[in-house]
Amino acid sequence: MTVLVTGAAGFVGMHVAKVLLDSGEKVVGIDNLNNYYDVGLKHARLQQLEAYDAFSFIKQDISDRDGVFAALKNIPDITKVVHLAAQAGVRYSLDHPFEYTESNITGFLTILEYCRQLDNLEHLVFASSSSVYGGNRELPYSVDQSVDKPVSLYAATKKANELMAHSYAHLYGIPLTGLRFFTVYGPWGRPDMAYWTFTEKMLNGETLPIFNNGDMKRDFTYIDDIVSGVVALLNNPPVGGDDAAPYRIYNIGNHQSEPLLNLVSALEVSLEVKANLKMLPMQSGDVKETFADIDPIRRDVGYEPTTSLQEGIPKFVEWYKSYKKG
Structure with missing residues (x-):
């Protein structure tokens, strides 16, 4: 049997696909390799997967329904789908709104319709985001809270995904699980994320922009911990x-x-560089703090994150230096 991983050239997608391959699964990856960030990094991630005989790759935009159906029609044994393809980034959505509706809404509908036609589908796991909590003030964020006040279009598309998924689960009996990811970081990560941009700026002697005058907190989650949860849920x-x-x-x-400044401190230790900070006001679409209540996933599949920020950042820095040398 085969697992379809959309967004396979992405940060989380590559890591999920690799763990599945290491466990003996056959994996089909699909990705449009867009230029939201360095396409070379996406190709480098794919090279990690193409070393496996059980991996095959399809370059395809998921918003192209006919293209997706045609590309996948000759792969009859897909039983599980991990849908991670999406247009990411809160700030980018302020200036490029249509890219979010095309990928995150139309693209997700394509995957739902594809899954509806699979005779032996066991489970579709899809990526949501902690951004759906928007203007919520009650911490930690719980899945029982209302998420009807998004503060960015990106967040609104992810909330829409959850609603679309529920309707398909209700109408067609498709087993669907959505995962609200919280600030994922680690090796092979995304260049638009703070830990990566801060690393580059610190090594180049540039000033770090610190928004909301440093009064920001994030639930930083190491990639290996994310993947362990995704795979555990995929099998349940x-x-x-x-x-x-x-x-x-x-x-x-x-x-x-x-605190965001804990990330800066961890980078200072790992890079052996003192950061120069520029305090700035809050950005549009951003939130002050995120904090995940993980009791439900802990209860249902025994999920337990094991990597602290102080342990994870040195692993990212080690990979980053090696990648830039190579």
Whole structure:
């Protein structure tokens, strides 16, 4: 049997695909290799996967319904899908809104419709985001809270994904699990994220922009901890019953909200460089703090993050230096 991983050339997608391959699964990856950030990094991630005989790759934009269906029609044994392809980034959505509706709404609908036509589908796991909590003030963020006040279009598209998924689980009995990721970081990460941009600026002697005058906190979650949760859930599909659809939503984070300046301090130690800071006001679409309640995923699949920020950042820095040399 085969697992389809969308966004396979992405940060989380590559790591999920690699763990699945290491466990003996066959994996089909799909990605459009867009230029939101360095395409060379995406190709380098793919090279890590192409070393496996059980991996095959399809270059395809998921918003192209006909293209996706044609590309996948000759792969009859897909039983599980991990949908990670999306247009990411809160700030980018302020100036490029249509890219978010095309990828995150139309693209997700394509994957839902594709899965609806699979005879042997066991489970579809898809990426949501902690951004859906928007203007919520109650911490830690719980999946029982209302998420009807998004503060960015990106967040709104992710909330829309959750609603779309529930409707398909209800109508067609497709087992669907959504994961609200909390600030994922680590080797092979995204160049638009703070830990990467801060690393570059510090090594180049540039000033770091620190928004909200440093009064920011994030639930920083190391990539290995994220992947362990994704894979555990993939093998444990939800079961509907009575009036309940086979659908569920989880937070997946480190369950520790840390000041942004702790990230800076961890980078200073790992890089052996003193950071120069420029305090700035809050940006549009941003939130002051994130903090994941992970009790449900801990209860259901034994999820337990094990990597602290002080342990994870040195691993990223070691990889970053090696990648830049290579």
